[in-house]
Amino acid sequence: MLQQIISHTPVYVWAILGFLVYRGVLASQDRTVALRSLFIIPAVMVALSLQDIASRFGLHDAPLAAWLIGAALGGGLTWQLIDAKRISINRAEGSVTLRGSWLPLAMMMAIFCAKYAVAIASAMSPALRQEPLFAVTVCATFGAFNGVFLGRLSRHLAAYLKAAAPAALQSTPN
Numbered sequence: 001m002l003q004q005i006i007s008h009t010p011v012y013v014w015a016i017l018g019f020l021v022y023r024g025v026l027a028s029q030d031r032t033v034a035l036r037s038l039f040i041i042p043a044v045m046v047a048l049s050l051q052d053i054a055s056r057f058g059l060h061d062a063p064l065a066a067w068l069i070g071a072a073l074g075g076g077l078t079w080q081l082i083d084a085k086r087i088s089i090n091r092a093e094g095s096v097t098l099r100g101s102w103l104p105l106a107m108m109m110a111i112f113c114a115k116y117a118v119a120i121a122s123a124m125s126p127a128l129r130q131e132p133l134f135a136v137t138v139c140a141t142f143g144a145f146n147g148v149f150l151g152r153l154s155r156h157l158a159a160y161l162k163a164a165a166p167a168a169l170q171s172t173p174n
Contacts, residue, residue, distance in 0.1 A: 005120055013116070016048070020112055024105025032090070032097045038156055041104065042149040045111060049142040052115055056122060057135040066136040067143035074147020075154065082155040089163040096156055104149075111145045114138075 023041055049067070050059065057063040088097035118138050121128055128134045 009116075017112055020108040021105070024102075024108050027098070027100070027104035028102050029100040030097065031100070032093075032095050035094050035096060035157075035160055038096060038153055041108070042146070042153045045108070045149050046146050048115070049111070049146050052118070053139055053142060056118070056129055057139065062132060063135050063139040066139035067146075070140035070143025070145075071147035071150060072143075074144035075151035076147070078148045078151025079155050082152060084155060084159050084162075087156055087159040089160050091160070091163045096160060098156075107145060107148055111142070114141060114145070 027041075053059060053063050053067060086099065089095075090097070
């Protein structure tokens, strides 16, 4: 059964997996990146998530609301957990130094595995697409995963913008 599942997986899925592993390994090392580069992974992950939700459940009421709630919770939690004082900004170069972490790889693999499992479950039992609890659970989970990436992006973007603020504004408590 596992062999059939893997053999029926489209080639582009394995290309996506390779890209995610590559980006995740890069994220494990400290690196300085242009501000615009911070948007790549969150944008890719949101696009893949919303595309999957749209094709499986449709982007309407409950699925979209569940995704948004999950994203808000994941983003808010991530915002709180990232210490803004540890973010290094070089405003003159337009860059951010990112601390190496295996968390992005773990998150990308979790998203990939969740999407893969949902695709398999949906293929084996097409009736699941019509189950509201399944749809809301999947959408909220995808949203929470995406929220982690969006929360990290937001925290770094806020630090970047704050670095450009006049010294008087930077001393204002958050």
